Each structure stands twice: as C-alpha cells, then as structure tokens.
Amino acid sequence: MRHRKSGKKLGRPTAHRFSMLRSMAGFLIEHGRIETTVTRAKALRSFVEPLITFGKVGDLSARRLVLRRLPNKKVVNLLFDEVAPKFKERPGGYTRIVKTGYRKGDQADMAIIELVKE
Numbered sequence: 010m011r012h013r014k015s016g017k018k019l020g021r022p023t024a025h026r027f028s029m030l031r032s033m034a035g036f037l038i039e040h041g042r043i044e045t046t047v048t049r050a051k052a053l054r055s056f057v058e059p060l061i062t063f064g065k066v067g068d069l070s071a072r073r074l075v076l077r078r079l080p081n082k083k084v085v086n087l088l089f090d091e092v093a094p095k096f097k098e099r100p101g102g103y104t105r106i107v108k109t110g111y112r113k114g115d116q117a118d119m120a121i122i123e124l125v126k127e
Contacts, residue, residue, distance in 0.1 A: 016055065019048065019049060030052065030053060030056045031078065031080070033045065033053050034053060034056055034057045034060065034084075035079060037057055037104075037122060037123075038084050038087055039084060041123060042121055043121070043123075044119060044121050045119070045120065046112075046117050046118060047119070047120040050120045053104075053122055058102075058103055060075050060079065061092065061096060064089050065097060072089060092124065102125065103124060103125055104123065105122070105123050106121070107120060107122075
C-alpha cells in the first residue's frame, strides 16, 4: 500500500530521479521555461516552488537550504538575486503548466512549465 507516500517515481531510481529534478530546476530558473512531459512537469513544480519560497526569505540559512537541493551556485545566485524578488508579493503558485499536445515518437503527453510573470 502507498499510504502517506508522496511524489511520483518517474520510472527511475531515487538518485537518478533527484539528479533529473535538480538539473530541470536549474534549467527552469535559468531560462524561465522548459518543455517536458506532464508528469515530470508536475513533479518539478513540487520541487522548485519551495526553492522560490526560500529565495523570497533571502537570508543565509535559506540560501544554504537551497544549496543543499541545488548544488549549482550560479543558479542559486540567480534565484536569490533575480527570480525570487519578482515574486515578493505573490503568496505561491510561481509556476504554470501548459499542455502542448503529444510527442511524435511515443505519444507522451507534453507540457511547458514556466515561471509566472506578473
């Protein structure tokens, strides 16, 4: 039974899954939007939104907590200096998932996940 188990396994071992989410979160913070499958986009949303919330706090402790989950210092500096201040007044919901159709090769449901601009 899956009682009290959260998150999707995405068909990967744990280390590979976390590595994939870290790199996708870095690309999302750097570029503002990426295209991926709907399931990966939903998993990425639950991974990256707490990081943006820590970025809004902006103190040293929050920066260290984010560095624990995103080991790329360049991306963390970008998150704290440019991305998080844009969402200072927003209480949550920093990302948007837009479904774009099906991938040609395997008919996987595709989506664009992007940072909300307001």
